[in-house]
Amino acid sequence: MKTPVVSWDTYARKYDMLIQYNPFYQRLHRQVFDLIKDWQIDNDNTILDLGAGTGNYSIRLAQQFPEAQVIHADKDAGMNEVAHDKMIEKGIENLSILESGVEEMDFPAGSLEAVISIHALYAFPDPVEALQKIHSWLRKGGKALLVDAGRVVNVLDWQLALAWHFLREYGPAKTWQIFREGKEVSRQNAYIRQMQKDGVFWTHSYEEFEQTVRECGFEILDGGITFRGVSDWVLVRKD
Ligand SMILES: C[S@@+](CC[C@H](N)C(=O)[O-])C[C@H]1O[C@@H](n2cnc3c(N)ncnc32)[C@H](O)[C@@H]1O
Known part of the structure; x- marks a missing residue:
C-alpha cells in the first residue's frame, strides 16, 4: 500500500484546535516559554522559528x-x-x-541569535542537514530549543486521554462536538503516524535525538522527554 502523505495545508485549517483544546499541546507551549524565559536577546537580534506552523510559538516569541x-x-x-x-x-x-x-532556506553564517523548532524536525526531508544549517546560522554562543516528536503515537491512548479531559472540562455534548470538529486533525495525525511507521518521517529515542544534535556540533545544556512521552527536547548552545 502506498504511504499516505500528510497535507499540512489541510491540517492548517483546523490546526489551532490544538492550542484551543488540547491540554498536552497547551502544556508543551507553556513548557517551551518557561525553558526560554531567561534568554537575553539584544535589540534587533534575530530569532528563527523553523517549521513555525500557524504561529503559536513565533507570535508569542515576537511578543516576549x-x-x-x-x-x-x-x-x-x-x-x-x-x-x-x-x-x-x-x-x-x-x-x-x-x-x-x-531545504531551500539559507541565512548568513552566524547571523541568528536564537532558534526554536517545535515538532517540525521529524517532518523535514533531511533532519540532520537541517540541524547542521541551524548550527551554521547561529552566532557563537547562540542558543536553540529543539523539540521533536520521536515516537509513533498510540492513537487509542491519546483519544482516551483527550476524551477524559474534555468530558471533565466541558461535558459530553461539547466533547462530541470537539471530536467531530477535530476529525481533520485526527486524519492528518494518522497520516503522520503512517509516515513515521514507513520510515518517511524521522523517529528516535531521546538518546538518539541528543546524540544527533551533539554530532551536529551543539553543546547540550539541558534536555528531556515531553508530550506524554512522544517527544524529546534539548536546550543547546553553539560553542
Ligand atoms: C506539526 S507542525 C508544527 C508547527 C509548530 N511548530 C507548532 O508546534 O505548532 C509541523 C510544521 O512543519 C512544517 N514543515 C514540514 N516540512 C517542512 C519543510 N521541509 N520546511 C519547512 N517547514 C516544513 C509544516 O508545514 C508544519 O507547519
Missing part, C-alpha cells in the same frame, strides 16, 4: 522579545496564512513570515 526580529519560517502556504492573519489581528510588527522549505 519585542526588541528582537522574529522570523517565522514554514514551507506551507496554508499554515503561513493562518499565522499571518493572527499576526495582523494582534498588531505584531517584529515578525516576518518566510515561506520556504528548510
